[in-house]
Amino acid sequence: MAGSSYKKIEPGLKSVAAVQSPIAFIDLKAQRRRLGQAIDDAVQGVFAHGRYILGPEVSELESQLTAFCGTKFAVTCSSGTDALALVLMAKAVGPGDAVFCPTFTFCATAEVVAQLGATPVFIDSDRTSMNMDPESLKCGISTARSLGLHPVGVIPVDLFGQPADYDRILPIAEQEGLWVLADAAQAFGAVYKGRPVGTLAMATTTSFFPAKPLGCYGDGGAVLTDDADLAAVIKSLRVHGQGEDKYDNVRIGMAARLDTIQAAILLQKLAIFADEIAQREGVAARYSEALADICEVPVIAEGLRSVWAQYTIKVPLTKNRDEVVRALAAERIPTAVYYPRPLHKQTGYRRYPTAAEKLDRAERLAQEVLSLPMHPYLEASTQKYIVDAVRRALS
Numbered sequence: 001m002a003g004s005s006y007k008k009i010e011p012g013l014k015s016v017a018a019v020q021s022p023i024a025f026i027d028l029k030a031q032r033r034r035l036g037q038a039i040d041d042a043v044q045g046v047f048a049h050g051r052y053i054l055g056p057e058v059s060e061l062e063s064q065l066t067a068f069c070g071t072k073f074a075v076t077c078s079s080g081t082d083a084l085a086l087v088l089m090a091k092a093v094g095p096g097d098a099v100f101c102p103t104f105t106f107c108a109t110a111e112v113v114a115q116l117g118a119t120p121v122f123i124d125s126d127r128t129s130m131n132m133d134p135e136s137l138k139c140g141i142s143t144a145r146s147l148g149l150h151p152v153g154v155i156p157v158d159l160f161g162q163p164a165d166y167d168r169i170l171p172i173a174e175q176e177g178l179w180v181l182a183d184a185a186q187a188f189g190a191v192y193k194g195r196p197v198g199t200l201a202m203a204t205t206t207s208f209f210p211a212k213p214l215g216c217y218g219d220g221g222a223v224l225t226d227d228a229d230l231a232a233v234i235k236s237l238r239v240h241g242q243g244e245d246k247y248d249n250v251r252i253g254m255a256a257r258l259d260t261i262q263a264a265i266l267l268q269k270l271a272i273f274a275d276e277i278a279q280r281e282g283v284a285a286r287y288s289e290a291l292a293d294i295c296e297v298p299v300i301a302e303g304l305r306s307v308w309a310q311y312t313i314k315v316p317l318t319k320n321r322d323e324v325v326r327a328l329a330a331e332r333i334p335t336a337v338y339y340p341r342p343l344h345k346q347t348g349y350r351r352y353p354t355a356a357e358k359l360d361r362a363e364r365l366a367q368e369v370l371s372l373p374m375h376p377y378l379e380a381s382t383q384k385y386i387v388d389a390v391r392r393a394l395s
């Protein structure tokens, strides 16, 4: 974040009186007001031409996504989860294969692996970045081999908007002959040492779920890759495995397209996305400035740029996090815990292997994390009110 400019919260700012309407955790309505008529016109445009499936807005969005992140191909699809599934299907992942996933993530990362009959192997987190720990990945690979599994790929997650440690993960994967699929559902628009998210791995997936940094008004997602063959297979898979001839399906696929209306909406949102990322950085900087002395605030590694899908602090274990949540709720401040349980502790995932007997750091993170309201339209006065309440709750 070095070099980014932001307004500090002025000490004299009247906060409580300024906050009359309920505070939004993510304020989609403020964004909607900013976009105004442009969104209505974009949707009307789709009604006018009537090409609701794979209409012109879909290909326009795909070309603008490639321009935004500098990748050769973007294939949009029905969700971030389906984006992951499409890549795994293209790589023919199946029974006996091991795919390495962080345990401290949203379930979809591992769900798609299990759904295809392969084995997700859970990896511990780095305490500071909260992303996949490369040392634990090494352990996970040998654990998988010792269980007779065939390691095929790694799915690092760019948690809360910050890219994972690709400079350490990619060489491990290469040495072991594994592909890397980046789950950037929370991180489209982020940058890793000068390289945009989308260009860091064999393939990158993202989500346009409404609450993600770049969200539509429903479900949506995309796969980004430089691999022409992979992009072509995924394009076929998203339409039932269609071949050159529409009625000669050459593989087993899915119905996983992005609606034209959602593409039209995303084109409008993409136009203001760079500005929104800068706004999020300002919000994050103000939080960190005001909270760093009383709790662990997010640390963005040197040379990285987060898109701040979440602003997540670590509540000291000496405090009761539930009480902190209740105290903030009493002041009408919404918060969220992403994630209260690592995947290897969840009922559906307990039977899958873990890199080591205990994934201590992820388990501890699950007890400590607390996400505060974060969106580009969070005003300084509202943020001052939140910060004051957080300080009271933590002191």
Ligand SMILES: *Cc1c(COP(=O)(O)O)cnc(C)c1O
Pocket: 079, 080, 081, 082, 105, 106, 108, 109, 157, 183, 185, 186, 207, 208, 209, 219, 220, 221
């Ligand atoms: C949101 C999310 C997904 C799934 O995206 P959907 O569009 O909701 O299917 C996958 N992985 C991570 C890390 C996510 O945060």
